[in-house]
Amino acid sequence: MTAPLxxxxxxxxxxxxxxxxxxxxxxxxxxxxxxxxxxxxxxxxLYFAVLKHDPHNPQWSDRDKLxxxxxxxxxxxxxxxxHAGYFSRSLLLTLRKLGSPLQGHPHRLALPGLExxxxxxxxxxxxxxxxxxxxxxxxxxxxxxxxxxxxxHDEGQTWEAILFAGKKKIANLTAIIxxxxxxxxxxxxxxxxxxxxxKKYEAFGWHVIEIDGHNMQAIIGAxxxxxxxxxxxxxxxxxxxxxxxxxxxxWKPEWHGKAPDPAxxxxxxxxxxxxxxxxxxxx
Amino acid sequence: MQKDNVSQPHKATRDGYGxxxxxxxxxxxxxxxLTADLAESTRSRLFAQEFPDRFIEVGVAEQNLMGIxxxxxxxxxxxxxxxxxxxSPGRSWDQLRVSVCYSQANVKIIGGHxxxxxxxxxxxxxxxxxxxxxxxxxxxxxxxxxxxxEAEKATVASAEYVGPVYIRxxxxxxxxxxxxxxxxxxxxxxxxxxxxxxxxxxSGPLLGKVLQAAAVLAKKNVSAEVxxxxxxxxxxxxxxxxxxNKTKAVVTVEEHQMYGGVGSTVxxxxxxxxxxxxxFVGMPDHFGESGxxxxxxxxxxxxxxxxxxxxxxxxxRKHLD
Numbered sequence: 126m127t128a129p130l131x132x133x134x135x136x137x138x139x140x141x142x143x144x145x146x147x148x149x150x151x152x153x154x155x156x157x158x159x160x161x162x163x164x165x166x167x168x169x170x171l172y173f174a175v176l177k178h179d180p181h182n183p184q185w186s187d188r189d190k191l192x193x194x195x196x197x198x199x200x201x202x203x204x205x206x207x208h209a210g211y212f213s214r215s216l217l218l219t220l221r222k223l224g225s226p227l228q229g230h231p232h233r234l235a236l237p238g239l240e241x242x243x244x245x246x247x248x249x250x251x252x253x254x255x256x257x258x259x260x261x262x263x264x265x266x267x268x269x270x271x272x273x274x275x276x277x278h279d280e281g282q283t284w285e286a287i288l289f290a291g292k293k294k295i296a297n298l299t300a301i302i303x304x305x306x307x308x309x310x311x312x313x314x315x316x317x318x319x320x321x322x323x324k325k326y327e328a329f330g331w332h333v334i335e336i337d338g339h340n341m342q343a344i345i346g347a348x349x350x351x352x353x354x355x356x357x358x359x360x361x362x363x364x365x366x367x368x369x370x371x372x373x374x375x376w377k378p379e380w381h382g383k384a385p386d387p388a389x390x391x392x393x394x395x396x397x398x399x400x401x402x403x404x405x406x407x408x
Numbered sequence: 409m410q411k412d413n414v415s416q417p418h419k420a421t422r423d424g425y426g427x428x429x430x431x432x433x434x435x436x437x438x439x440x441x442l443t444a445d446l447a448e449s450t451r452s453r454l455f456a457q458e459f460p461d462r463f464i465e466v467g468v469a470e471q472n473l474m475g476i477x478x479x480x481x482x483x484x485x486x487x488x489x490x491x492x493x494x495x496s497p498g499r500s501w502d503q504l505r506v507s508v509c510y511s512q513a514n515v516k517i518i519g520g521h522x523x524x525x526x527x528x529x530x531x532x533x534x535x536x537x538x539x540x541x542x543x544x545x546x547x548x549x550x551x552x553x554x555x556x557x558e559a560e561k562a563t564v565a566s567a568e569y570v571g572p573v574y575i576r577x578x579x580x581x582x583x584x585x586x587x588x589x590x591x592x593x594x595x596x597x598x599x600x601x602x603x604x605x606x607x608x609x610x611s612g613p614l615l616g617k618v619l620q621a622a623a624v625l626a627k628k629n630v631s632a633e634v635x636x637x638x639x640x641x642x643x644x645x646x647x648x649x650x651x652x653n654k655t656k657a658v659v660t661v662e663e664h665q666m667y668g669g670v671g672s673t674v675x676x677x678x679x680x681x682x683x684x685x686x687x688f689v690g691m692p693d694h695f696g697e698s699g700x701x702x703x704x705x706x707x708x709x710x711x712x713x714x715x716x717x718x719x720x721x722x723x724x725r726k727h728l729d
Binding site: 241254257260 | 440461462464466467469471472474475476477478479480481482483484485487502503506507510511512
């Protein structure tokens with residue numbers, strides 16, 4: 126790993142990743158904007174300040190693993206992997222094109238740095254548990270991170286996995302939940318209420334940390350705290366703003382599964398670049 | 409080489425798996441076994457007793473079972489995920505498709521309690537669709553052993569094979585048709601009896617009845633060749649082609665829906681490569697019901713007389729053409 130980045134550097138990096146997400150989606154002409162933009166800070170924190178990993182050796186056996194369960198936000202994962210050095214950033218612009226390793230939903234075998242294939246919701250946590258169990262059996266100390274959406278908690282399999290991780294007290298597992306309150310058909314609390322969300326996890330034997338998913342220091346602090354929690358799986362509920370950084374997308378369920386057209390992308394990029402200026406001024 | 413009388417020893421294919429997976433576990437410490445509240449009746453208990461640290465109980469949660477299996481495999485383990493086929497891959501098919509097959513995760517899926525011979529438990533528990541569900545998935549190998557010895561060999565072989573494998577098993581004790589010395593190779597069909605007039609292709613324990621039917625046919629001066637198609641996918645096209653070019657008539661026999669199973673597999677192949685009259689013995693687009701295994705096989709047409717009838721029909725159709 127390279128030298129750790131300052132919080133200002135991380136925030137700048139997250140903005141660049143957001144810009145890449147907008148460009149990728151605009152060129153692809155389809156894809157999921159809101160969740161990808163909303164999770165840019167969390168993914169930046171993970172790949173640049175939390176994960177023990179080596180972009181030049183993606184199969185390093187002692188690496189921490191990041192399992193993406195809600196595969197549709199993969200533009201943020203692809204952009205973070207490219208920025209971290211797993212592959213060239215120029216590849217990002219091939220998203221969703223014929224022959225591209227950047228599939229519409231991620232395919233493990235297509236691209237270095239991907240730990241799993243996903244798309245159908247609710248499958249990631251089980252796989253992360255399997256990896257965590259394997260690490261335990263092998264006496265490894267690596268941490269398994271599972272990135273999940275709030276909407277995929279409608280799936281029964283998600284709760285099967287939560288129940289199991291509680292039973293097994295899987296401590297090398299950290300679930301990070303994007304609590305952005307939207308899903309395809311509207312707001313989560315209208316489609317299928319999840320609250321009291323924290324209490325549900327706690328009732329299943331998990332330790333829960335709630336954070337502002339756009340506060341770099343909070344994200345990194347929560348991840349470190351999660352590793353320190355003894356004999357309990359940890360859920361970090363990251364409260365995020367869907368579409369974060371692009372005002373006309375923020376909080377809009379209709380941007381869940383949509384890509385900006387060229388004019389919208391232009392507007393979005395302008396806004397993101399002006400945010401970059403503000404970070405510099407504050408830093 | 410094989411005898412067809414009732415005094416033969418009987419053993420269920422699930423017992424072959426149970427013994428096989430222990431052997432596989434002794435050979436390779438990466439072998440782990442998971443079950444969804446069915447340790448005893450899938451015969452995974454034997455493994456759990458010998459390797460308690462490599463046995464994982466996930467409760468009645470087949471989707472999680474398949475998903476955890478995928479995660480273990482992606483981390484280098486060789487997981488056997490065992491349940492009843494109606495539940496897994498029945499309920500866990502999406503997980504099998506994406507977490508396992510698309511990802512090429514090295515998971516071995518054990519589908520127990522298949523076929524009508526599940527008997528008294530009735531239609532809900534009689535898996536008659538699982539071959540159709542599994543053989544359409546890219547990267548997945550599909551194996552249906554004919555007896556307990558073959559199930560044991562298939563289990564050991566699948567642990568050594570890299571890639572996802574589905575093994576279809578039965579609860580009902582059936583005759584031992586093969587011996588310890590009978591070779592087993594994934595993807596390699598076996599000619600159990602040579603013949604020239606009609607080819608009988610069987611998958612699973614009904615192979616015993618097919619051999620009996622061949623003996624009945626011999627008395628009617630019809631020489632039947634019998635093939636044990638233990639691997640449904642990948643299909644051993646060479647063995648099939650050699651036989652069908654000779655006999656020019658074929659019958660498929662399976663404890664599975666006629667649509668989508670072994671019959672469909674063979675029909676797809678013959679239609680493209682050697683169009684010959686084909687007859688299907690299997691479940692005629694119908695759910696099962698409670699009853700004794702043998703009663704059910706008679707009622708739904710998977711007994712020796714029905715196999716003989718289908719063989720004669722295929723044989724006569726050949727001469728009409």
